[in-house]
Amino acid sequence: MDKLRALELFIATCEEGSFAAASAYCNTDPSAVSKAISRLEAQLQVTLIQRSTRQLSVTDAGKQYLSTARKLLQELSACEGEIKHLNDSPCGVLKVNSAVCYGHLYLRPVLAAFCARYPEIKLDLQINDLHTDVIESGVDIAIRTGYVKDSRLVAKRLSPMDFFVCASPDYLAKNGTPALREDFKAHQWIGFRIKETQQLQPVYLPDEQGDYALYGLEPSHITDDGEMMVAMCEDGLGFAQLPHFLAKAGLEAGRLVSVYPHFRPPQIENGVFAIYPKRTYLPAKVRVFLSYLADALEKQNESAYQTWAERVAYVR
Missing domain, CATH: 1.10.10.10 (Winged helix-like DNA-binding domain superfamily/Winged helix DNA-binding domain)
Structure with missing residues (x-):
């Protein structure tokens, strides 16, 4: 100086x-x-x-x-x-990394309107379910389920992550609705394998008091793709535990029904997060994208503290 x-x-x-x-x-x-x-x-x-x-x-x-x-x-x-x-000024290349299902179901529907509002921003989208080092890869924003514990990063929660235990109406008509969680052992179950860890996603089912707890189930089928899991469930291949953003379209269209109220895991890291590098001055392109996404979520009754899941009827 x-x-x-x-x-x-x-x-x-x-x-x-x-x-x-x-x-x-x-x-x-x-x-x-x-x-x-x-x-x-x-x-x-x-x-x-x-x-x-x-x-x-x-x-x-x-x-x-x-x-x-x-x-x-x-x-x-x-x-x-x-x-x-x-x-x-909102301009330049905005590099966004998103989990596959969330990217297709929640990001894609808002991108055209966002680009129309901010024509000087050019999107560089990476859609995958693999761990990405936000700093090393130069990503501006990563959309991920689960909190990333890294002092170099900011994790802004977009919404909690609520889960449903779903099946298709046809499956229930043919096989009946389980009365107790032990009854699920006699039913088909679709498991989800987490790509990063290769572990099966844990299953939570309520006990007789309605308290959700981990429950061991042997899956009849397994997939590592969220949209495939939804399709298999809609096609009558069994029950599936689905996060709200995956279950939304099927529940609204009647292709899926929930057999319990929604469940929200109690861990603080539960949720969908926008993760970005910690900076003294956040670029305008990042600020406007986060704001636009938050507004879009609010229009469908989602925020950092709640989702539309609490309004969904269930079958018992």
Whole structure:
């Protein structure tokens, strides 16, 4: 910073013609200007400005240095302006990484309207269920289920994650509705394998008091794709425990029914999160995307604290 300040004072001296005028222009005192230029000359081991009692004159070396210094500070100023514009104006490439199901079911429906509102933002979408290092991959926002414990990141909850135990109406008509959780052992069950860990998603079922707890079930079928699990459930291949965003379309259309009220795991990390690098100044493109997504969720009765799941009727 001292070098930049010295360059500013040197340029001002050359343009204003004296230490006094340069000091007034730069809001400092003449001795500070003189000392700054003397330090530059000592570092370069050349004379930049000839001093006399009557006037200052810039040497040939000083003129060459002045030309370069001007270009450097102009380029720096232009760069700073561009960076500030990127931070203040919604523009540039927005790199979003999303879990597959959430990306297809919740992000895709809002993208066209978002891009129409912010035409200077270009989307770079990565849709996968694999762990992504947000910092290393240069991702602006990652949409993930579950909280990521990383001090370099901010995790903003978009909504809780509510679960339903679902089946198709045809399956229930043919096989009946379980009365107790033990009855599920006599039914077909569709399990979900988590790609990252290759572990089966734990199943929660209520006891006679209605308290949900982990329950061991041997799945009849297994898939690692959420939309496939929904399709298998709708096609009558058995029961499935589905997060609200996967169950939504099937429940609304009547292709699925829930046999219990929705269940929300108690862990603090439960939910759908927008994860992004911790920064002092959040770029405008990130701010507007988060705001737009939150508004879109609110229109379908979802927020950081609740989902539409509590309004869903269930069959018993």
